[in-house]
Amino acid sequence: MTHTYKITGMTCEGCRSGVEAKLNAVPDVAHAEVDLNNGEAQITMHKHIATQTLQQALPSKYKILETGNHAQPKSNVFETSTAETSQSKIQQLKPLFLIFAFLIAAAILLHKDTWDWQAMMLDFMGLFYIVFSFFKLLDLKGFPDSFSMYDPLAKAIPAYGWVYPFIELALGLCFLMRFQIAVALILTLVILGITTIGVTRTLLDKKAITCACLGTALKLPMTEATFIENALMIIMALVMLFI
Template sequence: MKHIYAVTGMTCNGCKSSVEDKLNAIDGVLNATVALEKAQVTIEMSHHISIDVLQKALSDKYTISEKHTPASSSVDEVQASSDMTAGKKSELKQLFPLFLIFGYITIASVLLNYRPWHGASFMLDFMGLFYIVFSFFKLLDLKGFPESFKMYDPLAKVMPIYSWVYPFIELALGILFLMRIQIPIALVVTLVILGITTIGVIKILLNKKTIQCACLGTALKLPMTKATFIENSIMIVMAIIMLVKTYN
């Protein structure tokens, strides 16, 4: 009996080995093989093993879910539909920290500029706070972040050192925006680095791969979803608007 499961939270070969070792140690598992790039594990088992048992064997860092059931296995369609709905709810729950942080950044930017209202200053403060907050989470695990980041950022894949300095680039950009220093340069850099990352995000979404998003580092387990694309797009649109205003 063979089943394929999706596993989120894996960022490197160390994660791959850990997941394989934990799953292979379960009674009834004949062989568990992880495909890191696809974020999935193929498990051969002597008898049916529930998702709960598989999840308990793994650390809290990883989340395992049903991805595919072979045609030879009898599957209740209603249960499959229920599992899909639960998966969507789980994904929204995972994304809650991202939405919460965006909300706080937006509210803080509004409060800084509501009297009198100044749209340009709002965008600069929003971008500055965005970079400061997001770099903070990346710096919490400077060793783990590069492994996650280079799984989807094209430049980080070919230049590993880029993934190490990226959090510091974000920190520097945040300071420039908040202090109103060299804004045109900061805007151009924003377009370049977020443009590159967005290309990688689009490829992941089109390939329907399930990997961990590194936008908030590895401290929070966030799936790579359309929300990541929207997050980058907002920053890119703001940068373009500010550049147009700067040179008009």
């Protein structure tokens, strides 16, 4: 019998091969094949193996969930699993929400006396790039692989994934120092526009992959929050350019 499973937490080829090796080592597994792009595993087994048993064979950062007609036969069990997955996703996104809250608060406090909304937006965008580039630079070696899973340009030109954190850092400094703002805004539209295309495709294809917006240090799932994050920056750039 062959079952299909969704697996989250994989960010690179090393993750894929590690997960595949762990699953193939489970007793009664005849063959396990893991697809990194789709976040899926096809497991052929001699007899049925509980999903919990497969989960125990994997490191805690990976989550495995059976899909299709073979998944949980009782509706109440399935609903419980869905609720737990949603709760887990919200918990995983907590760092992203906190970072945005701090960035917004910082931009407002810097201009609380003048309430200059243009200056607030520039400082928010500058701090956004600085903070997000910091997390990417924490694991510069692992970031390009994770980023190329959904960014079209990084997938076509691997070197782009290596320089991307430095591009973000440079843009952040431009906004904070008010240097070549028009150029920085145009570059924001270009690079985030390309990334948003990849994010949109990933969400529409319902691929279970890790978002690289905060590098690989924080294992954030790819969700609508990533799209909103990019869309917000694109809208702000358009506003600054044309209003």
